[in-house]
Amino acid sequence: MQRISAAIAKRLLWWGTWAIIGVLVLNAAVGLWMQSQHLVLNDSTCEPVGLYQLLGSPYPLHDGELVEVGIPGPAHHTAVAEGLKYHWFPAGQPWIKKIAAVPGQTVRLTRSGVWVDGHTLPNSRVDRWTPGHHHQIVHYPFGTYHLQRGQVWLYAPGNYAFDSSYYGPVQETSILQRAVSWWTIPGSQFWLQKGD
Structure with missing residues (x-):
């Protein structure tokens, strides 16, 4: 045996x-x-979860384009430092975001949402708390911003999306490549349900 x-x-x-x-x-x-194939996996709910293809140089930049973005420097962005501290995203892993505004455009940031040149961005309400109310979220000061040369405003439509509403405009040099959706799970950016 x-x-x-x-x-x-x-x-x-x-x-x-x-x-x-x-x-x-x-x-x-x-x-x-x-x-x-120049594919990257997006596993956050900022944009639909799935594979995105990187297409090289993003320049010239245009609003509405999907791009790969290097994480803005935490030394200049309190919200990014907070996100790294609480492990909301991995350090050094680029993000997939949309460019909402480029130099010369005007962004108005309020608790209820973001407007670019007078047009509202869908699902852009600024959240006060992380899911489950574990941490209060730092956001960029509410107000109106006219983007200067070299600045872009990033946007992601998902629930609990971490975009310029929290860390403000970023430098154009943070934009790494143009991106397109290759294979994604439709609606997955809304998996995390927003609280009050």
Whole structure:
């Protein structure tokens, strides 16, 4: 009986080892394929969850375009520092956002939402608390902002989207690449339900 148990344990160990190796090889193959296709995974609910294809240089920038953005410097953006402190997003991982406004456009930020040149952005109400009311959220001061040269206002339509409503305009140099939706889960940006 002991001999049979030892043989079964040895076989399970052998199969387990090969299963782990298989998963690692598959993971590496998928990663290389995604890299060759210029695909990135967005797992936040700022934009629909899924794969986005990066298309290279984003310049010249236009409002309404989807872009990959480097995380703004936490030293200049209190909300970004707060987000990194509480692990709301991983440090160093770029974001997928929309450009809502470029230099020369006017943004009005209020508790009830964001207006760009007089047009409201859907689902742009500024949230006071994180889901579950665990932390109060720092937001950019309410007011009207005329974007200067080199500034862009970022927007994401999802519930609890972390965009310029919280950290303000960012420098154009933060925009890394133009992006397009490649395969996403429609409506997934609304999975987190907003509280009061």
